[in-house]
Amino acid sequence: MRLPRKHSMTRRDEFARVRTTGQAKAGRFVVLSTLEDSTLDGIRTGFITTRKSGKAHDRNLLRRRFRAMVRLFAPSFVEPKRFLVTIARPGAAAATYAELEADWVRQAKRLGLFGPNPPRP
Template sequence: MAIETLKKRAEFLRIRGGARFATPSFVLETKPRGPVPETVPAAPHDDGPRFGFTVTKKLGKAVDRNRIRRRLKAAVGLLAPTLAHPGHDYVLIARAQARDRAFTDVKKDLERAFLRVHHAPAAPVKGRNA
């Protein structure tokens, strides 16, 4: 399955405040996509899940960051067809253990994260009054 990815900063920021689950390898955040404004052209695969990957410079040099990103993308490619919900956007924020953790453990983390974010209430946004 080819993974449709988030590209723009605004797409990543929109997901903040949605359902969130942390694992030793990454943090998974998700939010359902709302209606697309008329000024934004529709993407060709607008109904499927989309994924964004964040790997900061704190995690190492470019070689390490790209390795982490490839590992996370591989896990998403294996599990997304069955566990990701259509019409949702996901962001995986990598942690240091994503580089050296066994790939089977990363897949288990992702599977558990998918199940938890879709069955847990959305986390409150810090700094906002309810």
């Protein structure tokens, strides 16, 4: 199942707004930033994979993995009307999916995105 286009962040000003006014938590492999916005109709996600993350095929793999995590865990967010930016850190391409998922979920918990019963990675 694909992540619908309406759930993607595409404009530079959206990324800048999340960066300047949102919250961010950094882990070993990812930096997760979020900003609540009640005007949205659902979650809007963006993924940043720079050349420091790895070669092109590694960056593509990371984006596919991040999209899978959003599809899996976003339905259990307390407030789904938010911007969510996932930034791959150097070394993320060498991590396994389980390590990436555990780090992503850990940062999401630190940001308070899950309710009283957070999902287990």
